[in-house]
Amino acid sequence: MAEKTVAVVGLGYVGLPLACLCAKRGHDVIGLEKDSKKIALVNSGKSPIKDSVLEEQLPSLEGKIKATSDAKELKQADVILVCVPTPAIQNKPDLSFVESACKELATVLQKNQLVVIESTVYPGTVETIVKPLLEKSGLKAGKDFFLGHCPERIDPGNRRFTIEKIPRVLACLSKEGTEKAKAFYQSIIGAPIVVLSSVKSAEAVKVVENTFRDVNIAFVNELAKSFDKMGIDLLEVIKGASTKPFGYIPFYPGPGVGGHCIPQDPYYLIERARQSGFKHRFLSLAREINKSMPLYVVSLVESELEELGIKIAGAKIAALGVSYKPDVDDPRESPALKVIAVLKEKGTKLSIFDPLLPSHSNVSSLEEAVEGADCILLLTHHSSLLKSLSPSYIKKTGAKLVVDTRNSLDKEGIIKEGISYKGIGR
Numbered sequence: 276m277a278e279k280t281v282a283v284v285g286l287g288y289v290g291l292p293l294a295c296l297c298a299k300r301g302h303d304v305i306g307l308e309k310d311s312k313k314i315a316l317v318n319s320g321k322s323p324i325k326d327s328v329l330e331e332q333l334p335s336l337e338g339k340i341k342a343t344s345d346a347k348e349l350k351q352a353d354v355i356l357v358c359v360p361t362p363a364i365q366n367k368p369d370l371s372f373v374e375s376a377c378k379e380l381a382t383v384l385q386k387n388q389l390v391v392i393e394s395t396v397y398p399g400t401v402e403t404i405v406k407p408l409l410e411k412s413g414l415k416a417g418k419d420f421f422l423g424h425c426p427e428r429i430d431p432g433n434r435r436f437t438i439e440k441i442p443r444v445l446a447c448l449s450k451e452g453t454e455k456a457k458a459f460y461q462s463i464i465g466a467p468i469v470v471l472s473s474v475k476s477a478e479a480v481k482v483v484e485n486t487f488r489d490v491n492i493a494f495v496n497e498l499a500k501s502f503d504k505m506g507i508d509l510l511e512v513i514k515g516a517s518t519k520p521f522g523y524i525p526f527y528p529g530p531g532v533g534g535h536c537i538p539q540d541p542y543y544l545i546e547r548a549r550q551s552g553f554k555h556r557f558l559s560l561a562r563e564i565n566k567s568m569p570l571y572v573v574s575l576v577e578s579e580l581e582e583l584g585i586k587i588a589g590a591k592i593a594a595l596g597v598s599y600k601p602d603v604d605d606p607r608e609s610p611a612l613k614v615i616a617v618l619k620e621k622g623t624k625l626s627i628f629d630p631l632l633p634s635h636s637n638v639s640s641l642e643e644a645v646e647g648a649d650c651i652l653l654l655t656h657h658s659s660l661l662k663s664l665s666p667s668y669i670k671k672t673g674a675k676l677v678v679d680t681r682n683s684l685d686k687e688g689i690i691k692e693g694i695s696y697k698g699i700g701r
């Protein structure tokens with residue numbers, strides 16, 4: 276495909292890697308962004324996100340991505356990719372960012388432009404919400420401009436499946452749009468591009484993928500609670516079950532689920548189905564179970580401390596890791612935030628340390644965090660934390676208890692050092 280001018284709307288965890296990829300593949304890139312700090316950083320070749328891949332790529336792409344807050348710049352774009360947030364507020368989809376981005380796009384939309392919504396949306400959004408907003412431009416979708424959906428599947432921090440290696444599904448409202456969109460994605464992505472017969476199906480794919488993760492994680496989180504009562508090591512059971520070469524996929528228990536996608540996207544499906552008269556009981560239950568995990572973590576800390584004769588009120592706890600998953604700097608919806616809030620309510624003396632989130636830490640190093648701690652509570656298994664938290668290191672801190680919500684520390688080694696250990700489900 277000949278070089279295109281590609282506009283990316285929203286330079287966040289999704290939009291920025293996508294903008295970099297388009298620039299790397301030789302397209303001219305315009306990034307439309309609301310946040311002036313992000314605009315300044317991107318234009319000077321710096322990453323506003325702590326991500327080793329982006330930090331590596333952006334300096335060499337300086338000048339190749341033009342970040343701006345001026346929507347008029349998008350008039351020259353051939354392709355417009357919309358990557359704005361789609362949160363859930365009080366368990367309901369909030370499409371206000373998509374709506375306002377589309378209202379702005381309608382003021383600059385040009386004939387023959389291809390607009391692809393990459394944000395996660397519920398089935399029907401593109402046709403019933405995005406299309407009418409864009410048609411306020413006076414142009415008709417499928418005739419004057421092309422409109423479709425290609426849900427983003429990026430997994431921030433994943434170095435194995437980087438954005439260009441992840442297959443995509445897509446669909447547009449017209450055949451010509453679909454062909455244009457497929458050719459465009461083939462120009463940037465080396466993995467298969469799978470065309471679906473309707474935009475509604477493409478929208479459903481993304482919410483199904485993330486809901487699949489939510490319900491499976493809820494399943495193991497519930498097992499963790501029951502196996503704790505029965506005294507069975509769930510991790511060993513999962514290891515055993517994983518030897519079956521078919522019909523089983525391992526998922527692992529933890530402190531709950533976080534991030535912008537998995538705790539939110541099921542609500543998009545639940546609400547859309549409700550509007551059509553169907554009540555998703557199973558999906559709602561999964562949400563409830565995963566949301567209960569931070570309180571479960573606190574109850575484990577409390578009961579384990581009690582066994583050691585330490586009252587939770589006044590106990591010194593080193594809470595390590597705040598982001599929702601390892602090696603990313605994203606605290607959105609992180610279960611660690613809830614655990615920390617409840618521990619504070621219980622009167623613990625908390626030192627909080629996340630090497631990637633100084634803004635969410637109240638100490639500036641691991642050493643400072645663990646000093647004098649009764650309990651080391653691992654909430655996010657950043658690789659730098661795992662490297663340091665060996666049994667001998669923990670022994671030296673004098674901590675009496677380790678609560679490992681990610682089941683990623685050396686349980687046997689820690690116990691051998693005479694320290695109490697509690698994981699989730701083990």
Ligand SMILES: NC(=O)c1ccc[n+]([C@@H]2O[C@H](COP(=O)([O-])OP(=O)(O)OC[C@H]3O[C@@H](n4cnc5c(N)ncnc54)[C@H](O)[C@@H]3O)[C@@H](O)[C@H]2O)c1
Binds near residue numbers: 309379395428
């Ligand atoms: N974060 C992920 O891992 C991930 C993965 C796959 C899909 N998604 C989906 O991708 C979408 C974006 O998520 P994200 O994590 O990148 O969000 P984000 O908050 O990191 O980034 C969104 C960016 O859009 C900007 N923005 C908001 N409204 C705008 C507007 N009208 N015009 C220009 N810029 C605007 C914000 O300032 C922000 O920088 C969501 O729908 C999300 O569900 C996210």
